[in-house]
Amino acid sequence: MAIITGNKVPIYSQIAQTIKQRVRTGVYKPGDSLPSVRTIGKEFGVSVRAVHQAVHTLEENGIVQTHPGKGMIVVKEGDSERAAIIFGFIHPYISSMSFQRDVLEYVDEAFAERQNFVVVRSSRDDPVLEREIAQHLIANGARGLIVWPTNDDPNGEYFLNLSRKIPVVFVDRTLLKVDMPTVLLDYYACGREISHILLGKMQKKRMLILRDNLQISSYQNIVEGMDTAARELERIKDVTVVQLPITSVIQKFSRSDFSEIGYFEDYLGRLIQEGGYDAAFCTQDEFIDYCFAQTGLMERFPALQWATLRMTSPNTRSINYTRLKCLEWFSNSGEMISQAADLVQRWVLSRQMPTDVIRLKLRLNPS
The missing domain is CATH 3.40.50.2300 (Response regulator)
Structure with a gap:
């Protein structure tokens, strides 16, 4: 898993946050030994010093204890149960459109159910602003993005390259020549x-x-x-x-x-x-x-x-x-956003890019 350099969140804090999430989701259980400092450093592509700082943070939060000859042991879930991942959601709708209010409600419901936080921003259907928002969200700690693309969006290659560093999932629309996880209405x-x-x-x-x-x-x-x-x-x-x-x-x-x-x-x-x-x-x-x-x-x-x-x-x-x-x-745009939230969070926690393109059926009103 790559750490986002140039991020306003320090590297060691990003590592500590990720390990907290792994404890919370059962990847590491109480009593388990964490990988060695060098192994963690190699996984994240960071220095041993940054890993030691992350371990110190985890010890202060009561997540792990260091034992001579045994390494780092998970002692309790503690703060990790309350550790929330920050995500970004970018959509093209403006405040005067009634559908924008629906989108905000759907996003809030999707992430509240998963006990994580989401920062929602409108690109105002401007692809340049869309890129700027994505960069700003990442620089301020977002660990994954859901993007509702703009009209005639030219940012496919940009998001494809970005997805090699941080999870990115599209909703509602596909972009030409870009093969990425997407949730669509069929x-x-x-x-x-x-x-x-x-x-x-x-x-x-x-x-x-x-x-x-x-x-x-x-x-x-x-x-x-x-x-x-x-x-x-x-x-x-x-x-x-x-x-x-x-x-x-x-x-x-x-x-x-x-x-x-x-x-x-x-x-x-x-x-x-x-x-x-x-x-x-x-x-x-x-x-x-x-x-x-x-x-x-x-x-x-x-x-x-x-x-x-x-x-x-x-x-x-x-x-x-x-x-x-x-x-x-x-x-059902609410279901579409909910499934996109599942995809991006699974990607963050598993560190494996999903290949899903999910298509949801539109249903004829029987009345």
Whole structure:
């Protein structure tokens, strides 16, 4: 296990903290002998002097005792039971977005259950700031990172190199040409299911896909899944994909700026009328609510069957939206973050990089 040099936490403190965690998790049990000073120094790539300082700290905390001829013996769990690992969590959401509050709650729950601490920071969807935050967290004692990548994130190689020094786990999104532990919602499988239901089971004639123009793997995957299923059904000619700045529009809604609703009402009205669509999918239910359900479009196109994604946490939608009877696929971001917390903590404690890419199923609301 490599010690992070240049870290504001002294090297000997990092070693002592790691040994405390091993005692707490049962790697070293009361009565066990620790490896020799030279062996520990070789494992961590540090000097014998740094190991002696770490041992002194452990003795002061009542974790180990040194016995001539026997070496260092674990005497009790003591302070090690209270020793918490510090992790960092970096996400791209800003405070004006309601989903950011959900993310904070999910992260708090995930790490509170494991009796560790987490420092949460927003990259504000800026990849340069994302790197700066990662460096700052590591320099101040974070032993592992969970990263929710930015839009069109170019930091894949940076995090891949960083993962050779400190555990890094991605959530929700993958980065091109980077093979790292990741926990995802299975948007590809969800996309296939949506197309099979709308074009297959419900026999809709034409389907419109409104895709957010953010360049992130989750939106790419869901459209790829829908495209694959349409081809399986030999219905690809009946599918149209349109990219819109959906997230940026929703951010304006969160600031009580509804100035663009009129534009999108007119645009969607022409699009649906000219295309003859009787089914539509949008990545965000909020866009459907404001730009379709709460405008005159709901009365103009009463037979249009909508499908969308929703979070498991409660969110309020208008009465008109509920009347649309959208098909809703629920994404459990809380479970995604919880499993990512398991991965990164397992990596820190075992010192073995996991190879997991975990895909969580999105579930169709049965109501």
